[in-house]
Amino acid sequence: MSGFRHPPPQARSGGRVPRNAELLLCVGALGLTAFAYLAMTTGIGGGFDGRAVRALGVFAVFVLVTHLAVRRWAAAADPVLLPCVVLLNGLGLVIIDRLDRAEAAIAANSGAAVPSSDAAHQLVWTGLGFALFIAVLVVVRDHTRPANYGYTCGLAGVVALLIPALLPSRFSEVNGGKSWILLSGFSIQPGEFAKVLLIIFVAAFLVANRELFTSAGQRVLGMTFPRLRDLAPLLLVTFVAVLVLVYEKNLGFSLLVFGTVLAMMYIATGRATWLFIGLAMFSVGAIIAYQLFDHVRVRVEVWRDPLATYYTTGYQISQALFGMGTGGIVGTGIGSGRPQDVPFAKTDFIISTIGEEMGLIGLAGVLVLFLILTVRGFSAAMTTRDAFGKLLGGGLSFSIGWQLFVVVGGVTKLIPLTGLTTPFMSYGGSSLLANYMILALLMRISHDARSAPPPPPRPAAPIADAMTQHVSRKLLPRRGQ
Template sequence: MKMRKDELKLLLITYIFCIVLFGKLAIKDNPIDRKALIMGGVLCVVIGLSHFVIRKFYPDGDKFLLIFACILSVVGIAMIYRLDQDQALSQVVWVSAGITIYILSVILLPDMGKLSKWKYIYLGTTAFFMPLALLFGTKTYGATNWVYIGSHGFQPSEFGKIALVLYLASVLKDFDNEKKGFAHIKQLIEPAIVVMLVLGCLVLQKDLGSALIFFGVAVSVLYVATSKKKYVFACLGLFALGATLAYKLFWHVRQRVMIWRNPWKYSNEDGYQLVEGLYSISSGGMIGSGLGQGYPGFVPVATSDYIFAAICEEFGMVFGIGIMILMFLLFYRGIRVAFITDNKFSQITAVGLSTMIACQALVIIGGIFAIIPLTGITLPFVSYGGSSILTAFFALGILQKISEEG
């Protein structure tokens, strides 16, 4: 009963938050911007209907996953609307489609026991998506990670990472710690080769952010499946070796490291985005300049890669920390799902998908603050982008499915 009350309180806060944000966007213009009010109303309806469907027909699962994701999406759409109204309209469509996919995942997917048997389907899907950008991709901001069909583009790696998580879970669910010698190692040869080929594709595409996410997911899944720290350290050693080789072989990698080490030296050239982002965050201070009162448009790609910097400028660092806390809570709820099921495939999948979302948030926020070299990836549920939104909500739908069964 208490959890039900907490859920309703959080849902009410989400509605109030949505109304306040889009109300502020509406009244900052003269005359009042009615499109902002309509957009806020549409979001409230979509969130309310999706929560009603899940609560009514699937009452046993985790309901906080959807609410946290919706709060993050509302913040993202409000900030995108502030920067580009056309993109905000597209983002509302993508978020609505993502929530639909989330609900359909819970309704249509078979039980996790059946899903665990589709190993070669997951492998084939991974093999299809991961080299796609290498073969047909277009170079964007230094990385060849977008494929365009007409005027519409998507990132194949966004779909490939979910397929990889499901493949690794289906392979490693039968890992037997009791086997000794080569028989013990043999169980890891096939998934290790697949992961190395995937990482190789990403490095060749110069998509370093996705490579870091895939590596974090693979290591987390490996540890959960085997409980062997030695494999984790071995992976870290191989990653260090691979990173060193990539630094020596690829100018793009060396360039990112140089900008990270001294962004001010390259502030008028390749380091311009990083420096402008730092200026943007610092100008907002702790409480921000106010929605519509800052200059986030000066930062390149502010609606996708650098939306967190734009949020910090106008809402303040305190609000930015709140976004990070929400991301952590989303990760926590995802990991919690793994503890309420006895199905090994479900456990590994839950850890893999939760780690995927957390790693993606850490990599982009760490890059914006120059803690690690900057990589152009999206902030889950917040940044503009159809591929990212759809795959994030699909991952959430699988987590919801696992929580229902648990």
């Protein structure tokens, strides 16, 4: 742990050693992405075509520019975070391109018009994500600065969630969920950005009121509960966020927000009381939602037995399970399976595509990448000395790991489907931009923690103030006695 708390001289003097390691890892990530492209084009019966070469070249330029920006504005940051995201994003581009080609082949065989390339759109969003990443590093020079705008971020996050709920359905509804802003040729999901804003608000609020949560309050059954007036702002924002998301039929995002806030409460106080309170609130809310909302009951019934409704609501999860079962341990090979038979394979079910064509080994590798990203994010949070940085970094890191758990749990039928997408991999610009914001904040926290000078040694206490101890001993007999 001392290596994290007291950064090495290279990290404090410019970070050339961490950045060289980052560059080497990014080159390795690009190499693996190129190999995946080659495997994909070979699997569908072609070679390493110009389309794949152009996409890989543009992606490599994005990565190089971003690496140079990190050298300039976050030279001491963790060298592992960016390469993990580069590989995840690169694999996502390969899989989306593979599904595009399958859709184009189906359209050509049926005589229909070939749809536009989602992989090309995703590559554009990737460039915008890297640009936003750099912008956050440039603007947020100190990771504690967002704490000054905590309540503003909370209000902005709630407003971002309210906008789709207030808009007419033709401007906000997609596949039965009102969580979008739809304009001519443009769509955005503001809830993805609200997630980041709400995490900043919760971190700032908990830091400002930490003593109230740990000491003040009433004791009931041996547990200390804070006063309602102290807890009111946090409860209000969380309740409104979850209520709006339930109204918009975006239950996955409600679960993501609720779980992240609960985890941050535990990180801030260290009290297991909050876990019991949260689980009790979740249980009550789940029962109420099941009784009130038809779409919740449908998802629970599909989770219990998807084959019972195979030709209707259970088709998606059934096809995903069949595909992953076909993939087995090593997979069918990228380009050799039939993941296009799963609806929304590019978004909600990109994990099932990985499981089918890359097998259990490939899926485990992707999960390990997310595990490394989450753990290194927590490490960055722990190494910083201020409470806001610890809470912000912990909340952001937990949100990535928690979202992945919810997604994989839904696809593998461990829990009911929620509609969340896989960070950095699924098709969608809003999710990609928001997650690159999270990555930039984690890099800023890591840089500030590693580049900070070590704490000064404690001055020696004056002899008059030093702790003393009276030692008694038996008198020795005099010589001659």
